Amino acid sequence: MKFGVIVFPGSNCDQDVYYVLRTVLDQPVDYIWHTETSLKGYDCVVLPGGFSYGDYLRAGAIARFAPVMSAVVEFARQGGLVLGICNGFQILLEAGLLPGAMLRNNCLKFRCQDTYLRVENNNTPFTNRFRQGQVIKMPIAHNEGNYYADPETLRKLKERGQVIFRYCTPEGEITPKANPNGSLENIAGIINEEGNVLGLMPHPERCAEEVLGGTDGRELFASIIDWWPHRFRAGA
């Protein structure tokens, strides 16, 4: 299985993702510059965090028109695995690969802290190593993570099990206090209808080794690697 980490001008978590895949998990991985027009040969591409194109206009708005994004849309359409982390999630929303949009955090602060997340659906290529309902810990670092979708979109997301992570208390309760940014129904991560494109605001690459305070993030990447040999049975 081969990974690609897409690098936009202003990406700043690309090296962390690359390091986790290559060094921690021993996987083949390349950087993919934003001017590339083909993703041939890759099985999973990661859109990392950062401030692509300075987040000008709206976070992710300009990155979405980078040459590589046409290739990402086509790659996703063909069933390739796409993981968007933080700014990568914002780009996937702007590109229409995931529904909804990000608003500014309701606290009006850049939030940089650990959060607890409840795994709402472990039946995905990205979460199969977690238990359903498991509480995990991942750090966030963002200014626009206040997820918004219209009521009809939200209803469909919930109905189809597309809400994957919710901010929660250490005990796993979904409360307004556990919500760091005002996100609708504490949503921290969603998947597309087909189940091959995941976006989340927390940073799994920042908690993939014990020395960094936790390994829950490692499990997300390890889920992808575990799932890969079973892809034809799973059908995603």
Add this chain to the structure above:
Amino acid sequence: MSIEVGQQYLARVYITLKPGVLDPQGEAVKQGLVTMGYEGVKEVRVGKYLEVLLEAEDSQKAFKQVDEMCRRLLANPVIERYSYEIAQAGEGSKV
């Protein structure tokens, strides 16, 4: 006016959050105004204003292009609305 170069137009584009979409920034500005003593302030919504100077064959084409720009990039239709006005950019008009 030369033939090979199109007319220049100045588009003034206004982008606002849709009604019903929470505006934390507007809420903070409102709080600020109320704290300053403007107790009559009931609501503030923060938007964006852009000026786009463009060249087009005629005004119809300029309108078409600007509308497309708004839909594709300048506004996010999930959370935002847009409006614009377009005028021929005369000498001395600046962006």
